[in-house]
Amino acid sequence: MSTAAVDLFEVSKSYNDRVVVDALSFTVSPGECFGLLGPNGAGKSTLARLILGVASPDAGKICVLGEPVPARARLARRGIGVVPQFDNLDLQLTVRENLLVFGRYFAMSAAEVKAVTPALLEFARLENKADARVAELSGGMKRRLTLARALINDPQLLVLDEPTTGLDPHGRHLIWERLRSLLARGKTILLTTHFMEEAERLCDRLCVLEHGRKIAEGRPHALIEQQIGCQVIEIYGGNPHELLPLVRPQVQRAEVSGETLFCYVTDPEQVRVRLAKRTDLRLLQRPPNLEDVFLRLTGREMKD
C-alpha cells in the first residue's frame, strides 16, 4: 500500500488505436498541489477519469488514497472531491438543494448536510444565494458552487479538471485564492490546466504533458530555471523567419511560433540595439515562464 495520495505507474490508455495516455508515471504526495499541464488533447481529462476509476487503463497501475483503482475506485471516491471541466450542477434546483442532493450520494443525512452547508456557502461566497436557482447564477458563481459541492464530503483529495476555464480574470483570481486556502487546510490537489499562470501560481510540482507523454516534471520555478534560465524577448510585427538571422548572433536560442519570434537572451539590450532601426516591430521583454518551457520542449506554443 502506498502512502501517496495518487500513484500512477506506467499507465497507458488508448481510444480506437489513438494513444491518449502513454506509459505515464507520477506520484502526488499528501498536502501538495500537483499540476498536469498541457494543451487540449494532451490527455489531461482522460487522466482525471482514470484516477477517479470512471475509465479503466489498458496497462499500468493506479493507486488513489491507498486504494487500487479502478478495482476499489468506489472506496477511493469517498475521499475525493471533483470539479469537472464543464459544470454539471442541477440547474432546476437551488444552491442549497444542490448541496443536499450531492451529500446524499455520500450517504450523508439531511441533518449532516445542513450542518456543513453554511460553512460551504461562506467558502464559496454564496451566502446570499442559498435559495437561488442555479440557473440564475453567473458563471463564476456556478464554478464556486461546483467547488463547494466537491467539498461536501470533506475530501482529502481534490481533482480539479480545468477549474477556471471560461472564467473572467476576477472569477479566476477568486477561485485561485479559494484553492490556496484549501491547500493551507492540508488538502491535496490534483489540477489539470492549460493556463501557465494558474500552474505557476498554484502548483508545488507539475508534470508537463504532450500527446499523453510526460515531457517534464518538477517544481515550476526549477523547470523554468533548468530549461530557460534567461530573459525572453518576444518580437512581433515582422516576418519572424526574416528576423531570425538578424538577431541570431545576439541570442542564446530562438523559436518561431506563429507570427512571434521568441528570443532567449542573457543580455536583452544587445537585441534592442540590433533592432533599434526597425520601428515596425514591437518588442516585449519579460522573465521566462512555463509557456517558454513548453515551447522549448515541443517546439510549439501551448495556446490553442
Added chain:
Amino acid sequence: MWQRFAPALPANPWNWIAVWRRNFLVWRKVALASILGNLAEPMSSLFGLGFGLGMIIGGIEGTSYISFLAAGMVATSAMVSATFETIYAAYARMQTNCTWEAVLCTPLTLGDIVLGEVAWAASKALLAGTAITIVAVALGYAEWSSIPYALPAIALTGVTFASLAMVVSALAPSHDYFIFYQSLILTPMMYLSGTIFPMSQLPGSFQRIAALLPLTHSVDLIRPAMLGRPVDSVGLHVAVLCIYGAFPFLVSAALLRRRLMR
C-alpha cells in the same frame, strides 16, 4: 471478469435511493403540470374510445366496454410513463445535462444510477396508473377492492418497461432514434396485448406472439383485478414481467458501462 462489470452493478441495496430522491426533488417543483400532462392522453383515450366505441360495441367479456378499456389504459399508461421518463428524461440526464457524470464521481456506481432511474421511472408509472385506476373506480368502472391488487401489478409494469427503455437509451446515439422504439415496438404491442380489444380477436399466430409480450401479462394481471375477478396464472405473469425487467436491466447496465466508462 467480475471486476470489469462490478461498476455496472449496484454497489449495495440502498445507494439507488439517493438518485431516486434527486429526481423526486426536481419533479416536485413541477408536479402538478407533470401529473396533468401525463394523465391527459390516457384519460382522453379512455373517455373518447370508451364512450364512443362503447356505444357501438356494448358489452364485452361480460362487462361494459369502458370497464374493459380502463384496465388496458392503466397498463398502457404505466408502460408509456415508464418508457418516456427513461428515454427522454433519464437520457437527458445522462447525455445532455451530464447529471450522471457528476454522480459517477461519488461513491455511487453506474449500477446504482441505473437502478435509481429505473425505480424513479417505475414510480412515475405507478403514479399515472394509479391515478387512472382511481378515476375508473370513482366513476364505477372498477371495484374499490381492486386497488390493492392493481397497484403492485402497475409498479411491476413500470419496472419492466423502464428496464426495456434503458436498453434503448443505452444504444441510442441521439434522442431522434427514440421514435423508432415508440412506433415500431410500443404501438404495435399496445394493439397486440389486449388493451383496446380482446386478444381473442387476433389471428392465431398473432395471439402466440402476443403471449410473449410483457404488456399482455401486465393486462392479464390488472384487468381481472380491476373487474374484481380472480386472476389466473398470477405466478406466470409475474415471472414473465420480472424476466423482462431483470434481463434488460443487466444488459442496459453493461451497455452503459461501455458507453460512459470507456
